[in-house]
Amino acid sequence: MPDHEDCGLRLALDRLGEQWTVMALAGLVPGPRRYRELERSLTGISQRMMTLTLRRLERDGHVRRHVEPTVPPSVTYELTELGRSFADQVAALVAWTRVRKQEIEASQARFDAETRR
Known part of the structure; x- marks a missing residue:
């Protein structure tokens, strides 16, 4: 990769390196979702991690947050x-x-078997 120093790859890798980013993106592909609806679809995510993930995606411009002035406020992400x-x-x-x-797993198994000798 020529001149990878400032090509922006780090911006994508920073998000991809986070466990929940891909799941949150996938959860929003079908369309806008309310916070709780998205949270329920991401089995195992804590509320804190959900909030951090969505904030990071919003900061990077991948997600838009809508707050409806209801009581309590209704928050939707898209x-x-x-x-x-x-x-x-x-x-x-x-x-x-x-x-x-399967190809990757087979390669890993071969490597592991050879290094145990």
Whole structure:
């Protein structure tokens, strides 16, 4: 990769390196979702981690947050155009891993067996 020093790759890797980013993106692909609805779809995520993940995605411009002035306030999240294009790239990576998963696992098993000798 030529001139990777400031190509922006770090911006994407910072998000991809977080466990819940991909799941949150996937949860928003079908369309806008309320906070609790999205939280329920992400089995195992804590409320704190959910909030941090959505804030980071919002800060990076991937997610838009809407607050309805109801009592209590109703908060909805949706992907922006940038977020949708990022989700498309992540989906391509997920598809690649599904196709190559067995090949990677077989390679790891061979390597592990050879290094135990």
